[in-house]
Amino acid sequence: MAHFILRRLGVMLLTTVCLTFIVFFLTNLTPNLEKLAKSEANARMSDAEVTRWLAEHGYDQNVVTRYGQWLGIVPSPKLTDPDGVTYTRCARPERPAEIAPKFCGILQGELGFSSVFKIEVTDAIANRLGKTGYLMLAVMCVMVPLALLIGILSGMREGSLMDRVLSAFAIITTSTPEYVSAIILIAVFASKNSGISPHFVEWGLIEGPTLFKASAATALRDITFSNFTLPVTALTLYGMGYIARMTRASMAEVMTQQYIRTARLKGVPFRAIVLKHALRNAMITPFTIIMLQFPWLLTGVVIVETIFNYKGFGWSLVQAAGNNDIELLMGISIVAVVVVLLTQLISDIGYVYLNPRIRVS
Amino acid sequence: MENLAGLDHLLKITIRFWPVWVAMAIVMIPSFSTRRNTGLYGQIFESRIGVIGFSLVSFWVFTAIFADVIMTHDPYATWGGLKNALPGSALRAPAEGIYPHALLGGDNLARDVFSRVVEGSRIVLTISPIATLFAFMVGITLGLPAGYFGGRMDTALTFISNLIIAFPVILLFYLLVTPEIRSGGPAFSFGGDHVWRASVPNLLAALIFIFPTIFFCTLWQSRFYVRPKLRNILIAVTLVIGIWGYLGTAFDYDPTGLLLIEPGLKNIFAIVAIVGAPAKFRIVRGLTLDIKTRDYVAAAQTRGERPWYIMLWEILPNARGPLIVDFCLRIGYTAILLGALGFFGLGLTPESADWGSTINEARRLLALYSHPALYPALALMTLVLGLNLLGDSLREASQKD
Numbered sequence: 047m048a049h050f051i052l053r054r055l056g057v058m059l060l061t062t063v064c065l066t067f068i069v070f071f072l073t074n075l076t077p078n079l080e081k082l083a084k085s086e087a088n089a090r091m092s093d094a095e096v097t098r099w100l101a102e103h104g105y106d107q108n109v110v111t112r113y114g115q116w117l118g119i120v121p122s123p124k125l126t127d128p129d130g131v132t133y134t135r136c137a138r139p140e141r142p143a144e145i146a147p148k149f150c151g152i153l154q155g156e157l158g159f160s161s162v163f164k165i166e167v168t169d170a171i172a173n174r175l176g177k178t179g180y181l182m183l184a185v186m187c188v189m190v191p192l193a194l195l196i197g198i199l200s201g202m203r204e205g206s207l208m209d210r211v212l213s214a215f216a217i218i219t220t221s222t223p224e225y226v227s228a229i230i231l232i233a234v235f236a237s238k239n240s241g242i243s244p245h246f247v248e249w250g251l252i253e254g255p256t257l258f259k260a261s262a263a264t265a266l267r268d269i270t271f272s273n274f275t276l277p278v279t280a281l282t283l284y285g286m287g288y289i290a291r292m293t294r295a296s297m298a299e300v301m302t303q304q305y306i307r308t309a310r311l312k313g314v315p316f317r318a319i320v321l322k323h324a325l326r327n328a329m330i331t332p333f334t335i336i337m338l339q340f341p342w343l344l345t346g347v348v349i350v351e352t353i354f355n356y357k358g359f360g361w362s363l364v365q366a367a368g369n370n371d372i373e374l375l376m377g378i379s380i381v382a383v384v385v386v387l388l389t390q391l392i393s394d395i396g397y398v399y400l401n402p403r404i405r406v407s
Numbered sequence: 408m409e410n411l412a413g414l415d416h417l418l419k420i421t422i423r424f425w426p427v428w429v430a431m432a433i434v435m436i437p438s439f440s441t442r443r444n445t446g447l448y449g450q451i452f453e454s455r456i457g458v459i460g461f462s463l464v465s466f467w468v469f470t471a472i473f474a475d476v477i478m479t480h481d482p483y484a485t486w487g488g489l490k491n492a493l494p495g496s497a498l499r500a501p502a503e504g505i506y507p508h509a510l511l512g513g514d515n516l517a518r519d520v521f522s523r524v525v526e527g528s529r530i531v532l533t534i535s536p537i538a539t540l541f542a543f544m545v546g547i548t549l550g551l552p553a554g555y556f557g558g559r560m561d562t563a564l565t566f567i568s569n570l571i572i573a574f575p576v577i578l579l580f581y582l583l584v585t586p587e588i589r590s591g592g593p594a595f596s597f598g599g600d601h602v603w604r605a606s607v608p609n610l611l612a613a614l615i616f617i618f619p620t621i622f623f624c625t626l627w628q629s630r631f632y633v634r635p636k637l638r639n640i641l642i643a644v645t646l647v648i649g650i651w652g653y654l655g656t657a658f659d660y661d662p663t664g665l666l667l668i669e670p671g672l673k674n675i676f677a678i679v680a681i682v683g684a685p686a687k688f689r690i691v692r693g694l695t696l697d698i699k700t701r702d703y704v705a706a707a708q709t710r711g712e713r714p715w716y717i718m719l720w721e722i723l724p725n726a727r728g729p730l731i732v733d734f735c736l737r738i739g740y741t742a743i744l745l746g747a748l749g750f751f752g753l754g755l756t757p758e759s760a761d762w763g764s765t766i767n768e769a770r771r772l773l774a775l776y777s778h779p780a781l782y783p784a785l786a787l788m789t790l791v792l793g794l795n796l797l798g799d800s801l802r803e804a805s806q807k808d
Contacts, residue, residue, distance in 0.1 A: 057566075064570055069582065072607065077587040217799065221792035223743045225750045225766060226784040233777035240777050260774045345577045349750065353770060360577075364751070367581035375578075382575040390573070 051395070058387045062380065069379040070113045073372045079105050082370050086161060102127045104135060116158070116376060118151020138166075152380070158373030162365055167377040170362060175381065177266060178347055178358035184274065185281045185343070190336060193286040197293020197332065202320050204298045213294065219287035224346045228280040228353045236260035236276060262354040277354045281346050285339050289332055296331040300324045330400045337393035344382055410508075416495035420510050420521070426473040431465050447731070450804030457800030463793025467786075470525060471532040479506035480519040482526040482760045489513025491776045494520075514765075514779035515772055524782050526760040531790070534675065534761075535741040541680040542741075543734065544618040546687025548625075551718040553688070554695025565692070568685035576682055576744070577751075583608060583678050584753040589670055603658050608670075612677040613657040615684075620649030629715040675754045679741055690733055694726040701725075728805040735798035739791040746787050762787045 072078075083099045084091055091099065100106055104125055114120030115135065124134045124143060136150035137143040138159060150156045157167035200212040222230075234241035235258045243256040259273040300306065301324060309319050348360035355361075359378070366374040435452075442449035451457035470477060480486060488499030492513040501507050511521040553561040582588070592606035603609065623645045631638035655661030656668055656676075668676075698704065699722065707717050748754045749763020757764065762783035769780035 061566075061570055061573055065574055068574075069578070072582040072588070075588060075591045075607065077591040081587055217795055218788075218792060221739065221795050222788050223746060223791075225746065225763075226788050229766060229770065229773065229777070229780045229784040232773050233781050237774050237777050239775060256774075344575050345747065348577045349747065352751075363578065363581070367578070379575070379578055382578065383573055386573045386575070 047398075051391075054391055054394070058391065061387060062383055065383045066376065066380055067113055069376060070116060070372075071109055073370065073375055074105075074109050074112065078370050078372075082161070082372065085369065101125075103133055114151075116151050116373075118149045118153035118156070121148040122150060157377040157380075160366070160371055160374040162369045162371040162374060163362075167373050170374060171359070171377050171381060174357065174359045174362045177356070178351070178360060180265075180269060181274075181277065181281070181347065181351075181356065181358060182343065184278045185285070188278060189282040189286045189289070192282070193289035194293055194329075194332060196286070196290040198297050198320070198325070198328070200290070201294040201297025201328070202301060202324070204301070209294075212290070216287040216290040216294070219283045220291065221287075222283060224280050224284050224349045225353065227283045228276070228350060231258075231276050231280055232260045232353075260354070262356040266357055277350045277356060280353075281343065281350050284346060285343060289335050289339065292335045293328065293332040297324065297328040300328040303327075326400075330397065333400060334393045334397050337389045337396065340385060340389040344385075410493075410496050416508065416510050419508065423477055423479065423510065423521075424470070426476050427466055427469040430469040430473070431462065434465060435461070447728070447801065447804060451797065451800055454800050454803065456796050457804070460793050460796025460798075460800055463789050464797055467528050467532060467790045467793070471529040474525050474529045478522040478525050479508075479510060480522045482518065482522040483758060485517040486513065486519060487517070489519060490517040491515055491772070491779075492517075494778055511782050512778045514769055515776070516768075520779050520782055523760040523765055524762070524786050527762045527765060527783055528786065528790075530755075530759065530761040531742055531745060531787070534672070534679075534745055535738050538676050538679040538745075539683060539734065539737045539741045541615055541618070541676065542683030542737070543687050543730075544622050545615060545680060545684040547691050547723065547730075548618050548622045549684075550688040550691025551695055551722065552714075554692040555699060555714060555718050555722070561692075564688065568688045571681065571685045577747070579682065580678065580748055580751065580753055583611070584671075584674050584748060586671075589674065597660070601660050603660065608674040608677055609657070611681060612673050615677050615680045616653055616657040620645060620653060623649070625715055626719050629713060629719050671754050671756065675745070675748060678754075679744055682744065683737060683741060686737070687733070690729065691726065694729060695722055698722045698725055729802075732798050732802045732805065735794050735801060739794035739798075742787060742791055742794075 079100055080096050083096045083105075087099050088095075097106075102125055104112070104123060107123075111120055115122045122135045124132050124146075126132050132143040134143045134146050135158070136146035136148070136156075138146070147154070150158075155168075157171070159165075160167050160170050163170050196212050196216060200209040200216075203209060219227075235243065236256045237243060237260070238255050243252070246252045246257055247255065254272075257272075258276050260276070262273050262277050264270075265273045265277075306319060306323060309323050310316075314323075344360070347358070348363055350356070351358050351360040352364055359381075362374065363378050363382075365371070366378055438445070438448070439452045439458075442452040451461050486498055486501075486509070489496065489509050490513060492509055494510065494512040496509050496512060498505065498507055498509065509519050509521065511519075511524065514520055514523070549564055553564045589606050589608055590604070592604045592609070594602050594604050596602045624642055627638055627641040627645065631641065651661070655663075655665070656673065659667060659670075661667050695718070703725075704717055704721055707721050712721075745761065746763035746766070749759070749761050749765070750767045752764070752767055755761055755764055757768070765783040766780045766787075769776075769783075773780055
């Protein structure tokens, strides 16, 4: 087992290096750097000025060298422009270029300086990641129990009316990506002119103009039922259907096994069969699926945070990518990639742990 | 002109879709009555889920085909009195011969929502299946040898596919589908004054678009190398079409101008195929590993058949069931991806009528006027739902026997 985990960690490290290099390469393509120069210095620079600005800020070095600087294994040079101003990528507002260290990469625990937010990337990410953490926590708390319940209820009696109704619900939710369900939810619950809110106001059931808020911006300070329900529901719906369908398939398969029939013939009550005999074996697949949902949720998080204006991790990804904030984008991608790879590892280990038939050699 | 009240505009919409209803009847009634003799296709009509799925998908397919007849207005033009108009509103002083009502209302730029949804179906239903097909070609061409031969190539290809799977899709979109990235890279000129830039999207397109040609040439060569005359004809035809298509799509160099595609669109094809290919690769590889142990493969090996013959003519046809099911589900997934691209305003032009872009345009006024975003959203949902149901019923049917 230890050998297996060690090897997996090695592959993970290699994958992370490859992926971050790809992101680094793509963000550092010439047109992107020219755009960065124009947004950082002056939008009306001539081509020659752009080239000079890039050289003064060390962007003319080989992309592999600069990736090494980002990693912290290659020293970042101190560059002096004709006016005598020294620049190094390790310089910060509180740490001028003269006293900046030679190495400032990920190995030194520094992810660089965000050109959009003008703060340390580590701070920018930590703050936003926390906000998204609340969102994800709420989503997981709603999605996982609900999906498992739907899956188990529909899988335990395959073909029953309950199974058909719940399966139809599950397949409808898997066909509704977040940007569609968010639109429908807002139109129904958070619009002054359509859906149920105008009626509720008329009947005097709610105080405000709408039942739920179409913006979660206030949830950054204070999470309430009215500003957090819609984003959580939009994210939950799309992910839930898939887990429920997998749970149903797994449960239905377990229910056809010999030992379940034996238990039934022995006269064990149906409830006890489902809870004591079937459940644990039926949980192996859903566990894997739930872990693999995390990376998949990232796209959803970006969409939902954009629609509901919730300034979390996904929102900063859009900001970083839209403004070509190289260091922030690198920081975001390394977090995203590590989350993906860790959940894959946990799902593999958990699979082995839950299923004694599989032994890693 | 009066605004349409109540259910009146629903009736008008239903009438407007008449070519779709006729076409669906023409296709579904014979398919239903001959369902016992048409194999897997007929099995769709044995279950209620299959019929619903098939109806939804064929509805959108025929809408895309007859879009010009169904549309009431020019989807890109603005019309008087339609700014944020509610469904069923009348146009202000429509000219002679112009449809007098906006059946699903107007958007913020006073364009007709109904016509845009119909036009959007054409865009979505052209791009999604073709992009999925490219991803399949890549997945099959690489997955078969990876599963069959194993070894180092398998390790390398699996590593690359895991790399792409671990890459957050949304980040890849933002990095690869931007106007700036298309202008980078060294320029090459050939064929007179034609200039082609070796930018990242162009290189990816050049990589992806060659796969169908490779696939078909290998397909013919592996089976017909014993009949050189037939093989030469088949390969010559494939090469002519393949190279013409390849030059036109990947290198924008097509003397006839038939296959030239907009750079943003090419970018989308390439990126959607790249994102989708690893999943196909995994499925094909897994199926190959499974089927390779069967007796008929052993028999072919004993006969002395070559590896590529076994892969393409013994293993691939026997893997078709799961692949068809996956293809259905994948088109839906591609449509969702395409919508996400449009939602972030990447790739297609902002005024494009595809559903994702329309949702993106309309979402700013969502809390006030929800209908311009709601109808494309419902369209996308029903299409994906149809594909999912169709895929499900096909899976159940193929598992039955």
